[in-house]
Amino acid sequence: MDQGARDPRDQSASVPATPRLRLDALLEDLQEQVQRVRDTQNRVHTLLDAVLSIGSNLDLDVVLHRIVESAVKLVDCRYGALGVLSDEGGIKQFITVGVDEETIARIGHYPRGEGILGLLIREPHPLRLTVLNEHPDSVGFPPGHPPMTTFLGTPVQVRDRIFGNLYLTEKNGGQQFDAEDEAVLRTLGAAAGVAIDNARLYDDARRRERWLTASSELTRTLLSGADPHEALHSFTTTVRDLSGADLVTLAVPVSDTGKLVVEAADGTDAREVRGLALPDSTSLAAKVFSSGETIVSDSLSQDPRSESGSAAVLDLGPAFLIPLGTRERVRGVLQVANRQGGPAFPDATVKMITGFADHAALALEIAEHRxxxxxxxxxxxxxxxxxxxxxxxxxxxxxxxxxxxxxxxxxxxxxxxxxxxxxxxxxxxxxxxxxxxxxxxxxxxARPDTAGLRARLVAEVSQAAETLGFTPALRMSGLLDTGVPEDHREQLLAVLREALSNAARHAHATAVEVTAEATDTTLRLRVTDNGRGIDPAVTRRSGLANIRTRAENLGGTITLTPHQPTGTALEWTVPLHTDAP
Structure with missing residues (x-):
C-alpha cells in the first residue's frame, strides 16, 4: 500500500475546531435567549399576580400598601414608596416598604414633595436616575435617612387625575434600573389606578351608607324628644366613628357671651377637653364660629392661627374644623382631629362629615322648633x-x-x-x-331665664381677667343651667369671686383653672392656681372662712390642698337635691 495515502478515518482529526466553537456560541446565545424569555415570562406572571393581588381587595389602605409591595418585588429593589397627592399639590400620605418603624421615627415627618419627589409632582412622567444625588433637583436626605443611589419613579393616574407617584430605589445586586423595569412599573401603575378607583368607589358607597344610617338615627333621636345634651354626645361619637379620628369635639356658644364651650367630646383624652371654655379670639373654633368657613390644619397644636383651645391642652396633629349650621346662623363648631403624627384626613372624609354636620344642624333646628x-x-x-x-x-x-x-x-x-x-x-x-x-x-x-349659670360663670371669669392680668381657663360640665337651684347658683358664684380674688391678691398666680361640674347629686367648683401657695404664717383667712360657711350652709364641704408643682387647689362641694325647685 502506498504509504503516502491517508486513511479516511484520520480526516476528522485534521478538521479545524472553528465550526464546533461557533456552534457552542450559538447554543449559548440560544440558552441566554431562552433564559431571557423565561425571565420575561416569570416577570409577566409576577406582574399578573401583582395585578390580581392589588385588585382583590377593596380596602383602600390595603390596596395602596399592596401596590408598593408589588412594585418592589417586580423590579427587585430594596425600598419603595407611594406618595398620595393632596389637592394643593403636596404629599398628604406616604406609604413605604423596606423602611422599618424605628427608621421612620428617626427621620420624622414624611416628605412634603420637595426635590426629586417634587419634580415628579410637577412633571408627572417616568424618571430613571443612576445616581440620585447628582440630579440638579435633588435636595439630599434628612438626618437618619438610609442611603439611596439608584431611582425609578412613575405617576399613578386614576381616571384623568394624578393620584400619586411610585418611588423605587436601590435595585438589588448594585444594578441599574433599565427600560424593562420602567415598562413593568408603568404597567403596574396603570393597573394600580384601576384598583384605587374601585377601592375609592367602594369606600364612597360604604361611607354614604354609614352616613345615611347615622343621619336617620340622629334625626329619629332628636325628633323623639330625647335630651339634646345626650343627642350632642351621640353626634360626636358618630362623627368619630365615620371619620376614624382620634378625637372629636363639639363647641357651642354660651348664651350671648360670644364664647364657646366644648359641650361634647369623644375619643382619646376626651375628658381633658370636655367642658373647656374657648377664648373668643385666639382659638380656631372661634374663628370658624365667626366666619362660618371650614378650616383644615396639618398640625393643629403647631398651627400659628391657634393659640388656645383643645390644641393647647393636647398634642393634636392633622385636623379640620367645620361650622354646625348655616353661614347665617352657626350653632356650634365641630373639630375632628388626629394625634400628632397621625394621618391626614382625605378630602372625601371632610366632605362626608361636612354633609353629616349640615344634616345634623337641620335636624337640631327642626327639633328645636318642635x-x-x-x-x-x-x-x-x-x-x-x-x-x-x-x-x-x-x-x-x-x-x-x-x-x-x-x-x-x-x-x-x-x-x-x-x-x-x-x-x-x-x-x-x-x-x-x-x-x-x-x-x-x-x-x-313662662318667663325665660335670660342669664343661665354658664353665662354667669363666663362673665365672672372674664371680669377676673382685669385683676389677674390673664383669662383663667374655664371648664363646665353637666346641667348647670337647669339642674342647679337658684340659691346654689348664687353661693357658687360668690365662692368663685372670692377664690379668684385670692389668686390675684395673695397667690400672685400666672395661671388659674376653674372647673364647675353639676351631676345628679353634687355641685362642685374647683379652682387651682400655680401661685406661691398657702402661707402658714397667715392665720387670719376671712375669705376662706366665708367660703367654708357657704358650703356648710348647703350641707357641703371645702378642701384646700397644695397644687402640684406649685400653687393651691380649692374644691367646694355641695349636694344637689333631686326635688329642688
Whole structure:
C-alpha cells in the first residue's frame, strides 16, 4: 500500500475546531435567549399576580400598601414608596416598604414633595436616575435617612387625575434600573389606578351608607324628644366613628357671651377637653364660629392661627374644623382631629362629615322648633289655667265668702254657728291666696331665664381677667343651667369671686383653672392656681372662712390642698337635691 495515502478515518482529526466553537456560541446565545424569555415570562406572571393581588381587595389602605409591595418585588429593589397627592399639590400620605418603624421615627415627618419627589409632582412622567444625588433637583436626605443611589419613579393616574407617584430605589445586586423595569412599573401603575378607583368607589358607597344610617338615627333621636345634651354626645361619637379620628369635639356658644364651650367630646383624652371654655379670639373654633368657613390644619397644636383651645391642652396633629349650621346662623363648631403624627384626613372624609354636620344642624333646628311649639302649647295652657282660676275659681270663692260674711250678722246670737261660719270664711280667704300664688308661679315659669349659670360663670371669669392680668381657663360640665337651684347658683358664684380674688391678691398666680361640674347629686367648683401657695404664717383667712360657711350652709364641704408643682387647689362641694325647685 502506498504509504503516502491517508486513511479516511484520520480526516476528522485534521478538521479545524472553528465550526464546533461557533456552534457552542450559538447554543449559548440560544440558552441566554431562552433564559431571557423565561425571565420575561416569570416577570409577566409576577406582574399578573401583582395585578390580581392589588385588585382583590377593596380596602383602600390595603390596596395602596399592596401596590408598593408589588412594585418592589417586580423590579427587585430594596425600598419603595407611594406618595398620595393632596389637592394643593403636596404629599398628604406616604406609604413605604423596606423602611422599618424605628427608621421612620428617626427621620420624622414624611416628605412634603420637595426635590426629586417634587419634580415628579410637577412633571408627572417616568424618571430613571443612576445616581440620585447628582440630579440638579435633588435636595439630599434628612438626618437618619438610609442611603439611596439608584431611582425609578412613575405617576399613578386614576381616571384623568394624578393620584400619586411610585418611588423605587436601590435595585438589588448594585444594578441599574433599565427600560424593562420602567415598562413593568408603568404597567403596574396603570393597573394600580384601576384598583384605587374601585377601592375609592367602594369606600364612597360604604361611607354614604354609614352616613345615611347615622343621619336617620340622629334625626329619629332628636325628633323623639330625647335630651339634646345626650343627642350632642351621640353626634360626636358618630362623627368619630365615620371619620376614624382620634378625637372629636363639639363647641357651642354660651348664651350671648360670644364664647364657646366644648359641650361634647369623644375619643382619646376626651375628658381633658370636655367642658373647656374657648377664648373668643385666639382659638380656631372661634374663628370658624365667626366666619362660618371650614378650616383644615396639618398640625393643629403647631398651627400659628391657634393659640388656645383643645390644641393647647393636647398634642393634636392633622385636623379640620367645620361650622354646625348655616353661614347665617352657626350653632356650634365641630373639630375632628388626629394625634400628632397621625394621618391626614382625605378630602372625601371632610366632605362626608361636612354633609353629616349640615344634616345634623337641620335636624337640631327642626327639633328645636318642635320643642318651642310644645313649650308654647304648655305656656298657653298655663295662661288659660291662670285665667280660668282668676276669672272663675277666685271670683266664685270670693262671692261665696262675701255671702257667708253676710250670714254672720244674722247668727250673732248663736256663737257656735258664727264661729264655724267665720272659720269657713277664713279657709276661703286662705284658698284664694293659694290660688293667687299659683297663678303668679305659672306666670313666672313662662318667663325665660335670660342669664343661665354658664353665662354667669363666663362673665365672672372674664371680669377676673382685669385683676389677674390673664383669662383663667374655664371648664363646665353637666346641667348647670337647669339642674342647679337658684340659691346654689348664687353661693357658687360668690365662692368663685372670692377664690379668684385670692389668686390675684395673695397667690400672685400666672395661671388659674376653674372647673364647675353639676351631676345628679353634687355641685362642685374647683379652682387651682400655680401661685406661691398657702402661707402658714397667715392665720387670719376671712375669705376662706366665708367660703367654708357657704358650703356648710348647703350641707357641703371645702378642701384646700397644695397644687402640684406649685400653687393651691380649692374644691367646694355641695349636694344637689333631686326635688329642688
Amino acid at each position: 320643642r318651642d311649639a310644645e313649650e308654647l302649647l304648655v305656656l298657653n295652657d298655663r295662661e288659660r289655667i291662670a285665667r280660668d282660676l282668676h276669672d272663675l275659681a277666685i271670683q266664685r270663692l270670693f262671692a261665696g265668702g262675701l255671702s257667708l260674711q253676710s250670714v254672720l250678722n244674722r247668727v250673732g246670737d248663736r256663737p257656735e254657728v258664727a264661729e264655724r261660719v267665720q272659720r269657713v270664711v277664713d279657709d276661703l280667704d286662705d284658698t284664694i291666696k293659694v290660688i293667687r300664688s299659683t297663678i303668679y308661679a305659672l306666670s313666672e315659669r
